[in-house]
Amino acid sequence: QQQVKQSPQSLIVQKGGISIINCAYENTAFDYFPWYQQFPGKGPALLIAIRPDVSEKKEGRFTISFNKSAKQFSLHIMDSQPGDSATYFCAASPSDGTDKLIFGTGTRLQVFP
Amino acid sequence: NAGVTQTPKFRVLKTGQSMTLLCAQDMNHEYMYWYRQDPGMGLRLIHYSVGEGTTAKGEVPDGYNVSRLKKQNFLLGLESAAPSQTSVYFCASTQRRARDTEAFFGQGTRLTVV
Numbered sequence: 248q249q250q251v252k253q254s255p256q257s258l259i260v261q262k263g264g265i266s267i268i269n270c271a272y273e274n275t276a277f278d279y280f281p282w283y284q285q286f287p288g289k290g291p292a293l294l295i296a297i298r299p300d301v302s303e304k305k306e307g308r309f310t311i312s313f314n315k316s317a318k319q320f321s322l323h324i325m326d327s328q329p330g331d332s333a334t335y336f337c338a339a340s341p342s343d344g345t346d347k348l349i350f351g352t353g354t355r356l357q358v359f360p
Numbered sequence: 361n362a363g364v365t366q367t368p369k370f371r372v373l374k375t376g377q378s379m380t381l382l383c384a385q386d387m388n389h390e391y392m393y394w395y396r397q398d399p400g401m402g403l404r405l406i407h408y409s410v411g412e413g414t415t416a417k418g419e420v421p422d423g424y425n426v427s428r429l430k431k432q433n434f435l436l437g438l439e440s441a442a443p444s445q446t447s448v449y450f451c452a453s454t455q456r457r458a459r460d461t462e463a464f465f466g467q468g469t470r471l472t473v474v
Contacts, residue, residue, distance in 0.1 A: 256400070279459040290364070290450050290465030291403070336402060340459030346391060346410050347418065348458045352402040 250275050251339050253351030260358050266324040268354045270337035273318060277339035281348070282311065282322050285334045294335070295322075327358045362386050366451050366466035373441040373473045381436040381469050383451030391454040392434040393418075393463070394426060396447040403450065409434055410457075441473045 253270045260266045270280075281296035297304045297311040297320065304311045310323045324331055337351040367382045383392065393408040395418075405418030409428040423445060425437045434453075438445060448470050452463045 253402070281462075283463075288467070290452075290467050291463075292465065293462040296462075340457075342459075346416075346457045346459075347393070347405055347408060348463065349405075350395075350403040352400060 251337060251349050251351045253337050253354060255354060256352065257355045258357070260327045260356065262327065262329060262358055262360050264327050264358075266322075266327045266331065266356055266358070268322045268335055268337070268356070269319065270321065270339075270351050271317075271319045272339055275349075276342045277349075278342035279340040280311070280313065280320050281338050281340075282309075283336045283338060283350075285336065285353075287333075291336060324356075327356075329358045329360055332356055332358050364451055364453055364464050364466040366449075366469050368469060369467065370470050371472070373438075373471065375441060375443060375473060377441050378437070378439050379441065379471075380438075381449055381451075381471075383434045383436070383453075383466060385432055385434075385451075385453040385464070387453060387455070387464065388431070389453035389455050389464070390431075391457065392428065393452045393454075393458075394424070394434065394436045395450045395452065396420065397450060397468070398447050406436065406449075441471075443473045445471065446473045447471060 282294045283291035284294040285291040308325045313320045335354045338348045364385045394406040395403040407426040412431040427435045451466045
């Protein structure tokens with residue numbers, strides 16, 4: 248069963264706009280929340296990550312917001328560019344010590360000029 | 361900088377055939393993972409390894425076997441391929457546990473079972 252739910256499945260944004268992708272988890276405690284970016288024909292690559300002891304992390308135009316009580320976290324891409332067009336995956340790692348990442352279903356982002 | 365290399369990149373199998381996917385990493389990472397990626401399903405963990413000689417089941421292990429005889433290599437085997445195993449397969453490696461560090465992915469193997 249999918250323990251990390253991601254939305255939307257696809258997103259179309261105009262250049263310069265804000266892209267927002269949301270993820271939520273339930274029933275399981277997680278303590279590491281990375282976001283991965285995947286371009287067509289390539290493997291995913293780490294974009295940015297956050298731990299639950301902080302509510303927000305910013306790296307350039309990319310910001311993760313984390314709401315521990317709501318069990319939700321989101322990725323905001325400011326000033327979206329055509330080069331940001333890719334599939335984005337949120338992920339979470341259980342805090343029970345198991346050695347794995349649970350991925351969301353992915354969001355295909357298209358940024359038009 | 362090779363990173364994580366997957367072989368082959370593409371393959372077409374007939375139902376019932378067997379094959380082995382090879383993943384090689386040159387970063388001296390302890391942990392290695394095999395995922396499958398399907399439309400609308402994201403990345404699902406098949407098997408993983410926390411060190412040479414160890415393997416463990418992930419979310420969707422049925423129909424697959426793995427081996428980690430050498431630290432740098434992680435093999436994924438399909439003994440009797442089925443159309444449901446048509447997918448893109450990704451190998452990944454991490455220096456430490458996935459919850460502590462970045463995962464590095466290969467470029468994927470697109471497998472079609474007819």
